[in-house]
Amino acid sequence: MRPKNVMYFTDDEEELANLLVRVGLKRNVARVLVYLSHHPEATSREIERGTDLRQPEVSLAMAAMMEQEWVENREVKAENKGRPVKIYRLSQPFSEIVDGIEKEKREEANTQLSIIQKIRAYIQ
Numbered sequence: 001m002r003p004k005n006v007m008y009f010t011d012d013e014e015e016l017a018n019l020l021v022r023v024g025l026k027r028n029v030a031r032v033l034v035y036l037s038h039h040p041e042a043t044s045r046e047i048e049r050g051t052d053l054r055q056p057e058v059s060l061a062m063a064a065m066m067e068q069e070w071v072e073n074r075e076v077k078a079e080n081k082g083r084p085v086k087i088y089r090l091s092q093p094f095s096e097i098v099d100g101i102e103k104e105k106r107e108e109a110n111t112q113l114s115i116i117q118k119i120r121a122y123i124q
Contacts, residue, residue, distance in 0.1 A: 037094040
């Protein structure tokens, strides 16, 4: 039997994922993003094990991250017969992804503040 190497999130990684959730990312996206920020490349199966997510949850997270252009993938031929294996990696440094999230949140906050100012104009 082959030995299993099961990876778990550290306390710091859990905290980082929780902070990303608090700023508005979905839990599964946050967990996958944190995992990929610490692993240069990973298969879907490795991500499932490392994030404690199920395959459909990883697939949905990947789709959301692909839409944001945060991840890219390549296919490699499987060891056995069957479908090729997709290997995922971040398409840009994690810090740039965080910069993009910050910019988006600042724009949202400014929009909300602008609306509040318009409301105040009506009540004065």
